Amino acid sequence: MNTGQVISGAGHLGLIAFALFGGAFQSEPLPFEVTEVTAISAEEFAALTQGESIPEAVANVDTPEPPQEGEAPALTSEADTPPERSEPEVAETPPPDDVPEPLEPAPVPQADVSDEPPVMQPPQEDSALLVPEESPRPQLRPAPRVAPEPVAEPEPDVQVDDVERQEVTPSEEPAEVVEDESEATAPEEATTEIVTEAEENDVANAAPAQSIRPRNRPTRPEPTETAEPAAPETDNSAVNDALAEALGESGTSSNDAPQGPPLTAGEKDALRVAVQNCWNVGSLSSEALRTTVVVAVEMAENGKPVTSSIQMLSASGGSGAAAKQAFEAARRAIIRCGSGGFDLPVEKYDHWRDIEMTFNPERMRIK
Amino acid sequence: MMRYVLSLLLACMLWAVPVTAQDGPLRIEITEGVIEPMPFAAPDFVSDNAAGAELGRQIADVIAADLAGTGLFREIQPEAFISKITSFSSPVQFADWKAINAQALITGAVSVDDGGKVIVRFRLFDVFAGQELGDGLQLVGTQAGWRRIAHKVADQVYSRITGEAPYFDSRVVFVSETGPKDARQKRLAIMDYDGANVKYLTESSSIVLAPRFSPNGDRVLYTSYESGFPRIYLLDVGSVQRRVLESQDGTMSFAPRFGPDGQTVVYSLTRGGNTDLYRMDLTTGANTRLTSAPSIETAPSFSPDGSQIVFESDRSGVPQIYVMPAGGGEARRISFGQGRYGTPVWSPRGDLIAFTKQSKGRFHIGVMRTDGSEERLLTASFLDEGPTWAPNGRVIMFTRETQGAQGRASLYTVDITGRNPRQVPTSTGASDPAWSPLQD
Numbered sequence: 001m002n003t004g005q006v007i008s009g010a011g012h013l014g015l016i017a018f019a020l021f022g023g024a025f026q027s028e029p030l031p032f033e034v035t036e037v038t039a040i041s042a043e044e045f046a047a048l049t050q051g052e053s054i055p056e057a058v059a060n061v062d063t064p065e066p067p068q069e070g071e072a073p074a075l076t077s078e079a080d081t082p083p084e085r086s087e088p089e090v091a092e093t094p095p096p097d098d099v100p101e102p103l104e105p106a107p108v109p110q111a112d113v114s115d116e117p118p119v120m121q122p123p124q125e126d127s128a129l130l131v132p133e134e135s136p137r138p139q140l141r142p143a144p145r146v147a148p149e150p151v152a153e154p155e156p157d158v159q160v161d162d163v164e165r166q167e168v169t170p171s172e173e174p175a176e177v178v179e180d181e182s183e184a185t186a187p188e189e190a191t192t193e194i195v196t197e198a199e200e201n202d203v204a205n206a207a208p209a210q211s212i213r214p215r216n217r218p219t220r221p222e223p224t225e226t227a228e229p230a231a232p233e234t235d236n237s238a239v240n241d242a243l244a245e246a247l248g249e250s251g252t253s254s255n256d257a258p259q260g261p262p263l264t265a266g267e268k269d270a271l272r273v274a275v276q277n278c279w280n281v282g283s284l285s286s287e288a289l290r291t292t293v294v295v296a297v298e299m300a301e302n303g304k305p306v307t308s309s310i311q312m313l314s315a316s317g318g319s320g321a322a323a324k325q326a327f328e329a330a331r332r333a334i335i336r337c338g339s340g341g342f343d344l345p346v347e348k349y350d351h352w353r354d355i356e357m358t359f360n361p362e363r364m365r366i367k
Numbered sequence: 368m369m370r371y372v373l374s375l376l377l378a379c380m381l382w383a384v385p386v387t388a389q390d391g392p393l394r395i396e397i398t399e400g401v402i403e404p405m406p407f408a409a410p411d412f413v414s415d416n417a418a419g420a421e422l423g424r425q426i427a428d429v430i431a432a433d434l435a436g437t438g439l440f441r442e443i444q445p446e447a448f449i450s451k452i453t454s455f456s457s458p459v460q461f462a463d464w465k466a467i468n469a470q471a472l473i474t475g476a477v478s479v480d481d482g483g484k485v486i487v488r489f490r491l492f493d494v495f496a497g498q499e500l501g502d503g504l505q506l507v508g509t510q511a512g513w514r515r516i517a518h519k520v521a522d523q524v525y526s527r528i529t530g531e532a533p534y535f536d537s538r539v540v541f542v543s544e545t546g547p548k549d550a551r552q553k554r555l556a557i558m559d560y561d562g563a564n565v566k567y568l569t570e571s572s573s574i575v576l577a578p579r580f581s582p583n584g585d586r587v588l589y590t591s592y593e594s595g596f597p598r599i600y601l602l603d604v605g606s607v608q609r610r611v612l613e614s615q616d617g618t619m620s621f622a623p624r625f626g627p628d629g630q631t632v633v634y635s636l637t638r639g640g641n642t643d644l645y646r647m648d649l650t651t652g653a654n655t656r657l658t659s660a661p662s663i664e665t666a667p668s669f670s671p672d673g674s675q676i677v678f679e680s681d682r683s684g685v686p687q688i689y690v691m692p693a694g695g696g697e698a699r700r701i702s703f704g705q706g707r708y709g710t711p712v713w714s715p716r717g718d719l720i721a722f723t724k725q726s727k728g729r730f731h732i733g734v735m736r737t738d739g740s741e742e743r744l745l746t747a748s749f750l751d752e753g754p755t756w757a758p759n760g761r762v763i764m765f766t767r768e769t770q771g772a773q774g775r776a777s778l779y780t781v782d783i784t785g786r787n788p789r790q791v792p793t794s795t796g797a798s799d800p801a802w803s804p805l806q807d
Binding site for chain 1: 391392393394395396397398399400401402403404405439440465470493495496497500528529530531731733743744745746747748761781784785786788
């Protein structure tokens with residue numbers, strides 16, 4: 001019996017069970033009245049009925065005598081006395097109301113008519129509040145900088161800088177903590193992709209017209225033949241030997257591998273984000289944008305890259321010239337954003353003393 | 368039971384060992400970057416005499432304008448400089464240039480010898496790497512040709528940083544337009560790619576259209592109504608001598624373009640109300656008919672290897688783009704979008720075809736792969752048309768005309784990514800540009 005039949009049988013059984021016991025065939029009860037009754041014993045019933053006499057059937061019923069003919073009432077011919085009618089009182093006529101004196105009609109005011117057309121006043125700005133607000137669709141805007149995260153256009157009088165900073169101006173009153181005077185800075189306006197003139201303001205085309213066909217489901221890996229697991233050793237000494245061997249191996253590898261906990265995923269991400277913020281591929285050729293380079297860099301303990309140590313380990317996807325351009329862009333990114341020292345935990349220096357960075361511009365080609 | 372617990376503990380320990388240890392250097396992958404102009408500094412080129420001092424300033428200005436005009440670079444204004452370049456051979460104070468975020472530094476020197484020769488030397492530095500990019504270079508030219516020297520320096524800088532082929536030392540032939548739309552006068556003119564050094568090649572007595580450079584830039588094909596009907600002319604740029612190339616009675620010929628060998632011309636010929644494509648051998652004057660459809664076939668353009676021709680045809684009802692073998696034969700349609708397609712031009716790299724598209728009341732300049740895939744519209748306006756490729760296939764120049772009776776035609780450039788649309792400065796109206804190859 002294959003798996004399909006088992007699943008089908010189980011499903012059908014479950015369905016039948018649900019029909020029988022799950023209340024699928026229960027119907028609503030018919031409506032009926034309920035009266036409260038009290039159950040009593042025969043003695044109680046007898047006691048209740050003792051004082052009551054059962055009416056007996058009467059066989060002899062007195063027949064009423066018919067009236068005698070001579071005793072008929074005599075009829076009189078006197079007319080009935082009409083009831084007295086009271087005369088209505090005559091109401092006194094009220095004096096007539098005073099006739100109001102007619103008022104002189106008020107003079108009709110003469111309207112000032114002018115040949116000049118009235119001047120239409122523009123509606124107050126508040127009237128715009130009556131207009132229902134539309135939900136504007138996100139509009140594509142070109143920006144000189146294309147970055148992973150969009151950045152709104154900074155204020156016109158704000159200096160563009162990598163670091164956002166509030167303006168500090170000297171105050172007249174001396175403060176306890178005197179800050180150096182500096183201008184306000186903000187990151188440069190950025191968009192997440194190149195917006196061409198044809199796409200700009202084309203709200204209707206803001207939505208993608210087509211999407212990438214979903215990839216096929218990955219094929220299930222072929223089951224590999226694995227050796228039968230060996231029977232567990234019952235001897236404790238074997239466990240001890242394996243433990244000692246494992247510890248021994250780690251001991252030998254400690255000569256090359258750094259000790260202690262490695263960088264967390266968050267620490268690695270912070271380093272990656274710091275480098276990518278300076279990785280400018282805008283000035284690379286089309287061929288260099290198809291080239292992936294792996295760059296090795298040695299780091300000083302203060303988090304700054306050792307410039308002379310930066311070298312290209314490998315390149316793929318482009319010519320030698322393209323690899324050179326791609327490497328130079330990668331080197332600039334490492335040096336520029338590392339000039340102030342990357343934010344890396346000093347206690348884990350052994351783990352980031354040597355770094356290999358792979359610069360893969362594949363996703364930047366479609367921006 | 369104890370045995371199983373010990374085995375479980377052992378398994379956990381063996382699994383945990385490679386996690387806490389790191390094998391080799393830390394590895395990270397960077398897949399997201401930024402696209403922004405690279406800041407550069409181009410101080411005035413130093414000079415040891417007064418004649419060279421003025422040239423040094425002018426050359427630096429042209430270099431900066433060339434690089435900034437690409438949209439890939441951003442000039443740092445001289446007012447922000449901390450260091451001054453006083454000697455071509457003195458060491459560069461990289462810290463001072465880093466402080467103003469100059470990623471590239473161009474230094475140079477100019478000298479004018481007794482014979483009037485201009486000698487220009489320059490160096491390019493990667494400021495943050497603290498080293499020179501490539502070797503220093505020396506260029507020699509005439510004083511009148513100082514702009515070309517500056518363009519050549521900018522070409523070197525552009526290529527060394529981007530890896531793209533250069534294009535600054537090139538020219539553009541175009542139709543200069545004056546007067547209102549209903550009485551417009553047109554002349555052929557030639558200028559540097561940046562609008563400088565304009566020279567007129569024809570008079571304004573007749574209408575001229577669609578000039579095209581030969582592959583080495585020494586000749587120009589164009590269409591003129593000098594005879595009352597459109598005729599193709601061949602003009603020598605150096606001597607400004609011209610001759611009619613095709614003049615069959617009862618026909619109209621137009622839309623010529625050189626083949627990559629410089630001896631073949633493909634063009635449209637209208638005979639009996641039907642327009643087809645023809646091919647002419649300039650050496651023998653022999654004509655070969657390439658198409659014979661009842662529809663209009665025009666705007667042919669060779670592929671860089673000369674094996675194929677892309678052209679415009681309305682055989683499907685509306686103008687679309689087709690590709691056929693250079694010797695004629697079955698054409699295959701490659702444009703299938705909404706709207707009307709026209710004026711296709713094959714990129715000098717061979718990877719893209721630029722075109723004009725009219726759709727929903729607007730005109731666009733766009734690019735697509737040679738099989739018609741990956742169509743991308745780069746511009747949008749009341750009227751954009753007539754794209755032409757820069758010699759390196761990275762930039763497109765085209766005509767943009769504004770609306771109304773007083774509308775004016777101008778030349779614009781745009782990067783093939785759609786970034787950096789920019790007007791080319793011209794003293795008159797300008798249309799129908801054709802970009803020359805890079806000059807020798």
